[in-house]
Amino acid sequence: MTRPLVTILDDEPEIRRLLTDVLEEAGFETLSFGRARAFEAALAKRTPDVCLVDLSLPDTDGLTLVHRLALEQGAVVIIISGRAQVQDRVTGLELGADDYIIKPFDPAEVVARIRARLRSPKPPASSGNTARFNGWTAHFDRYVLQDDTGEEVPFSHAESEVLRLFLESPKRLISRAQMQTSLGGAASESFDRAMDVRISRLRTKLREDPKNPQLIKTIYGAGYIFLGDVTWS
Amino acid sequence: MTRPLVTILDDEPEIRRLLTDVLEEAGFETLSFGRARAFEAALAKRTPDVCLVDLSLPDTDGLTLVHRLALEQGAVVIIISGRAQVQDRVTGLELGADDYIIKPFDPAEVVARIRARLRSPKPPASSGNTARFNGWTAHFDRYVLQDDTGEEVPFSHAESEVLRLFLESPKRLISRAQMQTSLGGAASESFDRAMDVRISRLRTKLREDPKNPQLIKTIYGAGYIFLGDVTWS
DNA sequence: AAACCATTGTAACAATTCGTAAGGATTGAG
DNA sequence: CTCAATCCTTACGAATTGTTACAATGGTTT
Known part of the structure; x- marks a missing residue:
């Protein structure tokens, strides 16, 4: 281990x-x-x-x-x-x-x-750690989300995996199976609702309205789409 | 340069x-x-x-x-x-x-x-045994941490190994396994908790807030990240 | 439209991982 | 040998994440 x-x-x-x-x-x-x-x-x-x-x-x-x-x-x-x-x-x-x-x-x-x-260790990652989208700035090096006012919301490693996946493929349908393999690997056979929970928690941190999410949209029976305008730096 | x-x-x-x-x-x-x-x-x-x-x-x-x-x-x-x-x-x-x-x-x-x-620059071994980061100066030759006011906090050899590893790879996720090999590497088996203890003691000496550490951040299930801005000299 | 099934959201719980205090083993100096 | 310092191990509480259960929603059939 x-x-x-x-x-x-x-x-x-x-x-x-x-x-x-x-x-x-x-x-x-x-x-x-x-x-x-x-x-x-x-x-x-x-x-x-x-x-x-x-x-x-x-x-x-x-x-x-x-x-x-x-x-x-x-x-x-x-x-x-x-x-x-x-x-x-x-x-x-x-x-x-x-x-x-x-x-x-x-x-x-x-x-x-x-x-x-x-x-001998590797040098610090210099770029590709920060993404901005729709009033948020995600710092993947610090595991922190920052809103326009500068307020910081920490996010966990599991949440960062989902968020990174979304931010790397914005405005594109990401199927559940894709997420599963991309994040969980050859995971448990029975339904893995962990993904749903991760997304649910991520939505909460992004202050999404559960009835009408603006950033992470559910496509019933197909997957999710992240609708932000993303700029990586 | x-x-x-x-x-x-x-x-x-x-x-x-x-x-x-x-x-x-x-x-x-x-x-x-x-x-x-x-x-x-x-x-x-x-x-x-x-x-x-x-x-x-x-x-x-x-x-x-x-x-x-x-x-x-x-x-x-x-x-x-x-x-x-x-x-x-x-x-x-x-x-x-x-x-x-x-x-x-x-x-x-x-x-x-x-x-x-x-x-990936090698750690300075005998020359350049001093690193500055976020208000601290670590003197590895004397095994002493010095804060901005000049106050000195001694640290042990085990702590220095962890600290050095962090200072050599700032802002990078360091897995526990990586730590194990970097710190003597030998196959001592129940090394896992010892690592936690070392980091815990180091955090105390760096006066980290246990609830919200700024320098040594834990990534649950993944490892640690050291977030200081390090300059070796 | 109502009934029905499939899919998704999420609260509550359980398992895992981590923090750290306390005690004991090891080492080295005298 | 004794003492002291250091560090590992143990043990238990805390934090994070996966799992389960059920409610809510979307789609389909009658």
Whole structure:
């Protein structure tokens, strides 16, 4: 539970198994995925400390994923790739990866490099932490909402996940299933009303009129739409 | 702002010249040495930001040097070695090196890896043991916190580890798992509550309001964020 | 329109996670 | 060995979040 979480994203099951074994042995918690979508779904549940990513994935642009991981999530990102070209390594590192390991790799070296990265912390996130919308300013670094008069309303981590999802996709329908996977991962099978409760609590903090919400609108049978005009800074 | 200083320690003149050229081109200041003794003499003058070290040096034990550089000087240490054995890399990284590049190397990759390391600045270890933040000055050499009025509050070693971790990564979510590895890392199992206690004591010394902490914020289920504006010196 | 079912809102409760006081184990100095 | 300092462990109260239950709402059928 308190061991560092390492996520493995690679489409080869053998690689996943090898890494899982050696990392568990080394005292890490592991989660492995073969597809980027499943991986992203799990991200919100618990931010991993280290992400091992293979770039040659079938269903996404790996470099974009690396960029988002490194900058927004603040995780240590290590690319593991069969592409041995120097240019690949350089661009991978420039995009924010913390290390680049070439296949075939030695498991012991992977462990050593992970440990080396965990020793030195990452710099503070400089941007992408604040969003303004309709009289509110959301400070995701401080977990605080600020209204026009400067009054502050704190929000929790669970609420921040929902709010961030809305603010990243304003004026677009977000289905319940989308939220579920985006926030809860492969959660409980029986209906997860936790999402509704999160949104309910968020609405309260945004001082929405329950009868006539202006910002978070419910689309019966489909999902939710966030109707604010969002500016990130 | 001055350009980052990269020192090159390698007994092959050609390698030194190649690295010097490419690093100067990339916007770094460089100093190169063929012997460890000359290198150490130069250390006293100005601590480099990055040290490129070849392990197979004639006049010293390279690994010891790496260890001292990494721990005492707080520089980024990158080993460049012809020894390709995995075990060499693992021990090099475990001794505190931040990266390990194998000869023959591509200059562009060396530059990319240096840049990647400089993105996350290493904590100043022996030089620069003082950090200022929000009305406080932390003296890690004396284990003392000083407030604006000059009043001093001593803190213990355990507290200093936590505080240092926070001051190195301000405004970033730090997971408990991350803390565990950063603070000694060994697999003491029920470490979880001890961490809470450390933070609790630190908060008391920083005179935080337990109901509304301004500096060390708890993110339920996720970790902690230190919200100070930190300047190291 | 009324009746009916599906979906959503939310209050109340339970489970989980966190804060911290108190006591005991460990370490180091004399 | 004793004492003192430090730090881990334990234990219990507090805060946050998920779950359940039921009311309210929207849509559909009769």
